[in-house]
Amino acid sequence: MNTQIIDISIPLSSSTIVYPGNPQIEIQEIKSEASKSTISKIITGSHNGTHIDAPKHAIENGKSITDLPLDVFMGPCRVVDCTADTGAVSRETLESKNIQSRERILLKTSNSQRGYTEFYPDFVYLSPEGAQYLKEVGIALVGIDYFSIKQKGSTDNRPHTLLLEKDIPIIEGIDLSQVDEGEYTLVAFPLKYMGMDGAPARVVLLQ
Ligand SMILES: [Zn+2]
Helix, strand or coil: CCCCEEECECCCCCCCCCCCCCCCCEEECCEECCCCEECCEEECCCCCCCEEECHHHCCCCCCCHHHCCHHHHEEEEEEEECCCCCCEECHHHHHCCCCCCCCEEEEECCHHHHCCCCCCCCCCEECHHHHHHHHHHCCCEEEECCCCCCCCCCCCCHHHHHHHCCCCCEEECECCCCCCCEEEEEECCECCCCCCCEEEECCEEEC
C-alpha cells in the first residue's frame, strides 16, 4: 500500500492557542502510586484545536455530534485553493471550483500560511454568500483552516447556521499549509462525546 497519510490536525498542548472565550487546554500529568503508571488529566473545550461543529452548536434542537452518521466523516474529499481571497472566501471563488452535490470540501485559505502559534483576529472566514452557495449545492461536509468559519465579532451567524441547519458538519482548525488543491480521501472521526455540540478529531488526508 503506497498510501501517504497527511496529518492536517493542529498539535494539542497547554500552549495551543484557542479561540477567544473558549477554555484553555490544561494538561496535568498524574502519577498513580498504586498502579505505578502515568494517567494525565485533560481539561479542554469542545471547539479547541482541530474539531468538528455539530448542528447543535448553532441550531436550537439541532443534531449533536453523536447524532451524525459516521460515513460523512470518511471518504473522497477535495481541497479547494481560496488563498487569493482576502477577508472572506467569496461565493464567486467557490462557483469557479465546480463544486458538486455531496462533495466533502476543505477550504484552503491564507490562514494556513500564517500558522497557528498566535491568534489572528482578522483570519479569513467563509462569507455568508459562500455558505449559501455551499448549502444550495448540497455538499456533504465543509472544512476551513481556522478556528471558526465565521468572521470574528460578526453578529451574522449565517456561515454556521446555513450549513448546520442542513446537517452539514463543519471541520474547523485544520492546517492545510502542506496540502495542495486536489482530491484526497478524508478521515475525520470526531471523538464520541455523547450529545455534544462539537468534538475534537484527528483529521488526516490520504493520498
Ligand atoms: Zn467550532
